[in-house]
Amino acid sequence: MIPADFEVRVYTVVRQIPRGKVTTYGQIAYMIGFPKNARLVGATLKHSKRDQITPCHRVVNAAGRLVPGWEEQRELLLLEGITFKENGHVKMKDHFWQ
Template identity: 50%
Template sequence: MTRHVLTEELIYEILSVVAEIPAGSVASYGQIARLIGRDRNARLIGKVLSMAQYYGKYPCHRVVNSAGRTAPGWARQRVLLEQEGVQFKPNGCVDMKRYQWEY
């Protein structure tokens, strides 16, 4: 098993994909991992996004899990998405079929 080191280059690669997500759309952690060629590194994406404020301003609120759930403990994420027109299903998840980013 190969371990990848979290480098500045990798961090900015992830954040550059996040920066492309348009307002009113969401992407999943796994989707971003696939876009950078690291299919099985969805958790890595979450780790990088938790540190994103140290690298600039990125629309991290547009990244949810594959079921459309927002990040635990970040109530403002839902507010920010709703301000962009993203609607939530009764179970509190984003409707991924309707709002997932088509890259």
């Protein structure tokens, strides 16, 4: 059963991701005690405000793929020094935060 404060837990973790680092939906789910709910983390972030208080741009999928249709995400990550592979995915080995 998903707790009522699930959203708060997700945002609390996202706010801790340091500048120049990224993490995954699955890692966030694991960190808040719901390791099988990566998709729910994604759904929660999809409906969030995109601001600097909650840096959702620092969350990518397990392969380092960015959110489809959110062009600003790449720009924001580049400003933080995040590097990318030729396929456009984040170089997770260089920037993963857990």
